[in-house]
Amino acid sequence: MAIEAKPSVQVSRARQHGRHVSDRFMSVFIHVNAFLVVLSVVLIFAFLIKESIPFFQKRSLSSFLFGSNWYPLEPTEAFGALPLIAGTLLTTAIAVLFALPFGVSCAVFMSELAPSRLKNTLKSTVEILAGIPSVVIGFIGMSVLAPILQERLHLMTGLTAFTGGLLLGFMALPTIISIAEDALHAVPQDYRRASLALGGTRLQTVWKTTVPAASRGIIAALMLGIGRAIGETMTVLMVTGNAANIPTKLLAPIADNSLFQSIRTLTATIAAEMGETAQYSLHYHSLFALGVVLFVITLVVNSIADLALNRGRRAS
């Protein structure tokens, strides 16, 4: 049946005009919407800084960053954030020490060696870990892990930097594994074939060709895992003991070692003390100052990750 040549659909002028009006309206609405999203980020950043300024008007930056006493209550009102920064760095370092080798090895296994059904099972399991809420992990940490560590290592308490670092590493694993696995997957198959053609074994290919080729992505994975560990709040709040000490004795035997003593992180401090501050008091503003420090550290780490990812893409 021949398609009859119909004249274009007669749309009334009124309906045409209505369509144009609503199209314009929606276009404006969508542009405003996009603007709001950008505005939110700017707002968060700006507000954080704005609310921390009243603190820096009353206390110097160096006394804040390098002061070794965090005791915001009267009459001392000391706001030295060094123990908190040290606590964050220590737990993050422990986390990375655990998560990096296991995470990259697991990613290498999943990407290069595992048969595909096993790989998919592993992937699903790791994704389950990614979905577990941090408060649940913190709860299990304090109910199960801490008592075990306390008993086995004869500690005063199981709520230590080590416990926190261990759990943080566990939580950072999905991030590291999935990004490293993506990076390995992105290495062109030709690289592997060339290596095999030249007589390399599967594992030689992995370590000498594939992994170096994916190194930028693996560094990005590491950085993002670090960012995740630094920003984690509830787990460390429940598991590190929340004592604002500066960890100094890292090489001492276990009973004395700072690794096995309670520390406090930036995130836990903000979360724990925010509910107790008087509105707009110096303490209130000091917590925003802590937030700025946290934000800056996270920003730096994420920027390094971003650089690593994008430089890599441009180079290849």
Place this chain on the structure above:
Amino acid sequence: MSERASLLKSSRSPAFRLWENVQYVLLASSALAVVLPILAVAWILFQKGAPALSLEFITKPPMRFMKAGGIMPPLVGTLYLLAGTFLFALPLGVFGAVYITEYGRQGRFTRILRLAIVNLAGVPSVVYGLFGLGFFVLFIGGGIDRIFFAKQLPQPTYGTGALIWAALTLALLILPVVITASEEALLSVPDSFRQASLALGCTRWQTVRNVVLPSALPGILTGMILGLSRAAGETAPILLTGASFFLPALPKTVNSPFMALPYHLYIISTQVPDIPERIPWGTALVLLILVLGMNGIASLFRARARAGRKW
């Protein structure tokens, strides 16, 4: 023996082969070392939390200072919270993605928007809590109080922890997830669809509304569910914007404080002495089932959407 032959021979020596196998075993065991704790966590949660699970647990409020009863108010509070988060995150997220794929495309503002999204994703959750408290609760809520409810001051009406402020904070938190998933869904709609619609005389918005969005809807919903499951498990952002430990009644208005599952778990495990073990474990298990259940639904949804696609 030629040099090449001897090289080949040495690279296949028994010691070498052994080393290769050892490496394989080490890598496999690192994968096992990752998987075992995950399974252990799930197993211990079920073992210790299952005794608490019952219809009563989910439908009754806590009694006798949290040492008996159930978790109904925190569960309901979390559901209300998720509803509010959905309400705020959906338009902001979907239309943000629509801007990127349909209206902005290669523009300079699109790059700024992408940068904003990446930065939003990098903000730690406790900083969201700080922002929620300082900006939403104190600044905006306090402002509303001063303008509309000055007579009730110093008793706050909106200038205190409330469902609406917590929902807004969580919506911002999950915005990157929603926008990224929506963008992916919108990009997967073939351009030919859009071109056909435009060729038939539709305006851009008509094309988006009637052709692109319906096709992208499954992907968008998947992203939304994943975002909501993340929001359900977050504690730090709601800590300071409205989550309460004990309220005599369920929240009735948007400016009410509320109880929430993750916060409830945190408090009963750290601040309530002598609580029967099954209650916090049961709470943790319910929270886990809620979050993983939502993730599972999202995955199923994604798989069915991909299968049912007509292109």
